[in-house]
Amino acid sequence: MQISGRDSNRYQTFTRRAALLAGIQGIAFVALAGRMYYLQVLKTDQYRMLAEENRVSMRLLAxxxxxxxxxxxxxxxxxxxxxxxxxxxxxxxxxxxxxxxxxxxxxxxxxxxxxxxxxxxxxxxxxxxxxxxxxxxxxxxxxxxxxxxxxxxxxxxxxxxxxxxxxxxxxxxxxxxxxxxxxxxxxxxxxxxxxxxxxxxxxxxxxxxxxxxxxxxTPGSSQVEVNAYGRVIRELAxxxxxxxxxxxxTLDLDVQRFAWERVKGESASAVVMDVHSGDIISIVSAPAYNPNLFNMGYPTAEYKKLLESQYLPLLNKPLAGMYPPGSTFKMVVAMAAVEAGIEPSQRVHCPGHYSLGSHDFHCWKRGGHGAMNMHDAIKYSCDVYFYDVARRIGINAIAEMSRKFGLGQTYNFEVPGEKAGLVPTPEWKRAARGEVWHQGETVIAGIGQGYLLTTPLQLAVMTARIANGGHSVIPHITRAIGGELLPLPPSKPLGVSERALQVAQAGMNGVTNEPGGTAYRHRIPDPGMELAGKTGTAQVRRISRAERATGVIRNEDLEWRQRDHALYVCYAPVHEPRYAMSVVVEHGGSGSGAAAPIARDIMHEVLLRNPGGPQARRPETGSGTEEAG
Missing domain, CATH: 3.90.1310.10 (Penicillin-binding protein 2a (Domain 2))
Structure with missing residues (x-):
């Protein structure tokens, strides 16, 4: 069969195209085979790992x-x-x-x-x-x-x-x-x-x-097998x-529980600390709340009650409650007076009031105390004596001594919310209120009233520094983390004379252990457990002339918020101080009636248990009231 020229040209064209197509197919096959070899042989380990990671999921565990x-x-x-x-x-x-x-x-x-x-x-x-x-x-x-x-x-x-x-x-x-x-x-x-x-x-x-x-x-992990949708099939590791x-x-469980039972039912706080190490043995604030409910979600109605309560159960009162210290402040004024050159034996006559210009400042005892020296003024809590002394030494001397004993400052305490309180000075008043300082304000500062504000923790520190011989002990509540004891801050001398400290200590001993002292009936009679203390009653309102003319004003006849705060500070044992304490009962009336019995009972429990005992760590030392306080 003879092929024509035209057909011959067509045949040759077809043959070339077929060969080209075959060549392209061959190249594609070789490339595909090469790629498959690369993926399945050369990269087999990598893709096996990727496939495993897609099948296995790592999840955090709390x-x-x-x-x-x-x-x-x-x-x-x-x-x-x-x-x-x-x-x-x-x-x-x-x-x-x-x-x-x-x-x-x-x-x-x-x-x-x-x-x-x-x-x-x-x-x-x-x-x-x-x-x-x-x-x-x-x-x-x-x-x-x-x-x-x-x-x-x-x-x-x-x-x-x-x-x-x-x-x-x-x-x-x-x-x-x-x-x-x-x-x-x-x-x-x-x-x-x-x-x-x-x-x-x-x-x-x-x-x-x-x-x-x-x-x-540190979080853990769970290795689980999951499907394409991320759902767990089984746990692998x-x-x-x-x-x-x-x-x-540093807390003692037993002392804390005892202290809570003693203040429960009041709007109050109590702080117990070691006067040498600064360990907080107990610190309670009442009323309180149930922390377990915050963990699970506090019921809305119950939380609303906490917010609306006039007793402020959410407030950490030992750290953030600020109160005039009342007569518990008189030891600070006494020490400032001694350092200013006033003789402790010098007497001031108390007729029941102190006149400055046209204004009379009254003593809690209407008939007056008569002639008072410094010891008796602390023991009987005579306001007129401290009115007179405060005016003579001035507010700056009082403020300086206050700061030495831990008032008007924070201690970098481990629990959030600590307040500094207030130690007023003429400079503070000018800056904060744009007003000049008046001598009458110095007079009432002498009995712990006026602008002066303290926290229960500060009052415990003040008392501890008096008890330990004038060293700057710092309160703390953390003893160890992860098995490692934390170092204590060094305790340095405050620069207060031994004579001034002895006046304060002897006065506090007189308050509780000498007949006639404002807390004598609330002493600890057990030998070796005697405490030294000071009562305080802080006004929260001004008493009018009309009220004063009618006679005695009874706290129990007033609305709760208008009643005086009751305070008490103490340390024990008297002859070898180990523990200091402060108690504040909000609107409790008088310190001797409401706060002192609570403090006595808690301190007695502390002394019986002696939580510092063999585990004690001692830091290195470096070079107004209208009722009885």
Whole structure:
């Protein structure tokens, strides 16, 4: 068969195209084969690892929070089993209906319900969201029984913070609570994964807040197998992480509980400290709140009651309550007078009032005390004596001595919220109020009234510095972190003469241990346990001439907020001081009637238990009232 020229040209063209196509196919095959060899042989280890990482997920686990214990190792804050209920939204077609059914077993108010719905909206649908915590065993069992009818509900047992003594340590320990958006803003970004874990808590107040980073611990991890949607199939490995560090406080559990029982029912505070080391043995504030409820979510109605109470249960009174010190301040004025050259034996006549210009300043004793020297003026709490002395030495001398004894300042105390109080001077008044200082203001400062403000912690420090011979002991409440004892700040001499200190000490001894002293009936009679103290009564309102003319003004006849504050400071034992103490009973009337009996009972308990005993650590030393105080 003969092929024509035209057909021959077509055949040759087809052959070239076929060859070209075959060549392209061959090249493509070689490239594909080469790529497959590269991926399956040369890169096999890398892609095997990537495939494994896509199948296996690493998830953070919240560590156990570190325990807080007292000076003898007894737990004050720890962890306990937490019966809780979680909800996985992808497993229910109607989240709100599920919550409504659950609320028949576990109470879920509208506020809590809105918060749950918000958390669900922010989380992946397969991620469990905490619905209720702190269930009783009966509630938890009921949820488990009804689980088939509660689509998406997952009963679970976790760990939660527990405060076994509730109100008794509330203001010192503080509490933990859920992490808020504001909390996240303060934390480094690398910590956000841990903080966003379901049920994770951080310290919000008190010691829990101060040492939160120490108490958190190191997070662990769980290696789990997941499917393409990220849902957990099984757990492959688990590292529980490292618990938070144990925190040892200087507090004595037994003394704290005794002190709480003694002030419970009052709006009051009490502070006990070691006069040499500065260890806080007990510090209570009443009334208080239940810190466990903050952990689980304080009921709205109950929290509103706390906010509206006139007794201020949320206020940490030993640190942030500020009160005129009243007659407990008279030792400071006496020491300032001695250092200014006034002889303690010099007498001042008290007729019941002190005249300055056209104004009369009254003594709590209407008929007066007669002729008083410095010792008797402290013992009987004579106001007129201290009016006269204050005017003679001036406010600056009083202010200087006040600061030496720890007033008008903070101590960098470990619990947040510490206030500095106020030691007034002419310079302060000019700067703060734009007014000049008047001599009458010096006179009333002499009995701890006027602008002068102190906290119960400061009054305890003042008393400790008198008792320890004039050394600048600093209060603290943390003994050790993670098994390591913390160093004590050095205690330095205040630069006050031995003579001035002896006048203050002898006067306080007279108050409690000499007949006629304002707290003589509230002394400790046990040999070797005698205490030295000083009563104080601080006015919160001005008494009018009309009221004074009618006779004695009784606190119990006044509205609670108008009654005088009752104060008492003391140290013991007298001959070898070891512990100092302050008690303030808000609107309690007189210091001798309301505060002194409480202080006596607590101090007696402290001396019986001697919590400082063999574990004591002593720091190195360096080169107005209208009633009896």
């Amino acid at each position: 560590p156990l929070r570190g325990n807080i214990v007292d000076r003898f190792g007894r737990p004050l804050a720890s962890n306990k089993q937490n019966y809780r209920v979680m909800l996985i939204s992808e497993q229910t077609s109607d989240v709100e209906e599920t919550l409504n059914r659950l609320s028949r077993i576990v109470e879920i108010d509208e506020f809590r319900k809105r918060r749950i719905l918000r958390d669900i909206a922010r989380s992946p649908r397969f991620m469990p969201v905490t619905v209720a915590e702190g269930l009783t065993w009966e509630q938890f069992a009921q949820v488990n029984i009804n689980e088939p009818d509660l689509a998406g509900i997952l009963p679970d047992v976790g760990e939660t913070r527990d405060y076994p003594y509730g109100e008794e340590f509330a203001h010192i320990l503080g509490y933990v609570a859920a992490v808020s958006d504001r909390d996240l803003e303060k934390e480094p970004r690398e910590a956000h994964r841990l903080l966003k874990l379901p049920g994770f808590r951080i310290g919000k107040e008190g010691i829990e807040r101060t040492y939160d980073r120490h108490l958190r611990g 688990k590292d529980p992480g490292k618990p938070g560090q144990e925190l040892v406080l």
